[in-house]
Amino acid sequence: MSKEKLNVRVVSDEEIHMSMRGLRSLIKPIRDKLEDFAQENGFNSRQIYEIKLAVNEALANIIKHGYKGEDVGDIELSVETNNMGDLEIAIQDFAEIVDMAKLVSRDLDKVEDRGLGLFLMNSLMDEVEYNLSQEKGTRLILKKKLKP
Amino acid sequence: MSELVEKTNDTAVITLQGELDVNNVDNLKSAIEAELQEGTGKILVDLKNVSYMDSAALGVLVSGLKRARLANAQFKLANVTGNVENIFKLTRLTKFFEIYTSVDEAVESF
Numbered sequence: 001m002s003k004e005k006l007n008v009r010v011v012s013d014e015e016i017h018m019s020m021r022g023l024r025s026l027i028k029p030i031r032d033k034l035e036d037f038a039q040e041n042g043f044n045s046r047q048i049y050e051i052k053l054a055v056n057e058a059l060a061n062i063i064k065h066g067y068k069g070e071d072v073g074d075i076e077l078s079v080e081t082n083n084m085g086d087l088e089i090a091i092q093d094f095a096e097i098v099d100m101a102k103l104v105s106r107d108l109d110k111v112e113d114r115g116l117g118l119f120l121m122n123s124l125m126d127e128v129e130y131n132l133s134q135e136k137g138t139r140l141i142l143k144k145k146l147k148p
Numbered sequence: 149m150s151e152l153v154e155k156t157n158d159t160a161v162i163t164l165q166g167e168l169d170v171n172n173v174d175n176l177k178s179a180i181e182a183e184l185q186e187g188t189g190k191i192l193v194d195l196k197n198v199s200y201m202d203s204a205a206l207g208v209l210v211s212g213l214k215r216a217r218l219a220n221a222q223f224k225l226a227n228v229t230g231n232v233e234n235i236f237k238l239t240r241l242t243k244f245f246e247i248y249t250s251v252d253e254a255v256e257s258f
Contacts, residue, residue, distance in 0.1 A: 024171040031167075031200075049200070049231040056202045060170045116203035116239060123238055 008033060013040060015080040022063045022073050022093070027056055034079065034089075041081050042146060050124040051087065051144055057117035058091050058140055066095030066138070085146035094137040151179055159190040159258060161251060165197040170204035180212040189221050190258040194251050196227035206241065213245060222246075226254040 006029040009017045016037055020026045031052040038048045059075060067073045076092040122128050127143035152163045160183045164176065176193075183191050193209065195201075209225070216223035224246045228236055236242050248254035 024169075027169060027171060028167065046231060046234065049234075052200070053202060053235065056169065060202065060204065116206055119239065120203055120235070 006030060006033070011080075015078070018077045018079070020075050020077075021071060022059075022067045022075055023070050024060065024063060027059050030059065030077065031056060037079055038087065041087065042085060043087070043144070047144065051089075051142075054121045054124040054142055054144075055089060055091070057121045058142065061117055061121075062091070062093045062095065062138075065098050066093050068095075081146070087144040087146070089142045089144075091140045091142070092137060093140075096136065097132050097138055151175055153179055153183070155188070158188060159192065159255060160188045161192045161194060161255070163194045163197070167200040168198055168205040169200065169202045173205045173208050176205070177208045177211070180208070180215070184215055184219050184221060187219075191216060191221060191223045192226060192251065192254050192258075193224075194226045194254075195232060196229075196251075198232055201232050201235065206235070206239065210241065210244070222258060224248065224254050224257070226251045 004021070004023065004025070006026050007019045011017065016033070018030060018033060020030065034052050034055060035048055038051050043051065055077075062075055063070060063072075073094050078090045079087070081087050121142070125142045126145050126148075127141070129141040129143075131139040131141065150165045152165075154161045154163070162176070162179050162183075168176065180191065180193075191212070193212070213223045226248045227250065228242075228245075228247050236245075236247075246254075246257070248257060
């Protein structure tokens with residue numbers, strides 16, 4: 001895998017796969033690809049912003065808490081819509097499994113700058129699932145309905 | 149993302165442009181820090197031309213607000229609109245920040 005590059009494989013109009021090194025500079029190219037994909041699949045401007053932000057937060061969390069730094073490991077994304085038009089994004093990392101209990105979502109009654117990412121990811125998507133069944137790595141599934 | 153700092157007397161207006169995220173937010177952090185270090189008493193961040201913000205960018209603004217309070221400085225925002233405004237509302241940050249609809253209105257409020 002080329003280090004500074006986002007690798008994209010388009011399977012169809014409804015399915016793309018991407019892989020990247022865990023680098024923060026690659027989060028924007030991922031957002032741009034997601035914007036194109038979601039737009040082509042009928043999502044509106046607000047939904048697209050929310051999808052981009054949720055994935056942004058997931059990737060930033062993997063780099064910071066999973067890999068504990070930049071350029072430590074790889075991340076793979078598969079993005080597809082089902083026959084209802086709903087979006088499913090699977091994000092696979094290969095880091096040591098993060099104890100989710102230690103990641104705290106933000107307390108909205110306090111002016112805090114920690115925990116915002118997890119709060120946003122959970123709030124902006126219709127479903128968020130973690131698959132921790134493998135020995136190493138986490139598969140995060142984010143789902144967004146086309147029609148809320 | 150790019151930022152421009154315009155300074156008049158004790159007021160600094162930090163104008164941001166583009167997408168503000170975890171990869172470039174250190175510039176904003178440094179700009180706010182520099183103003184606080186210099187003893188600037190009134191700091192305004194203009195988000196008019198910001199099309200995207202992630203939690204790292206929101207975190208820098210929250211951190212700026214907290215640090216300004218500790219330094220007895222004022223820290224305000226202007227032009228929080230569209231999708232960025234939706235995220236401020238979702239995270240309830242609207243209740244912590246003083247937010248104005250224009251730079252002029254914000255500067256007058258100091």
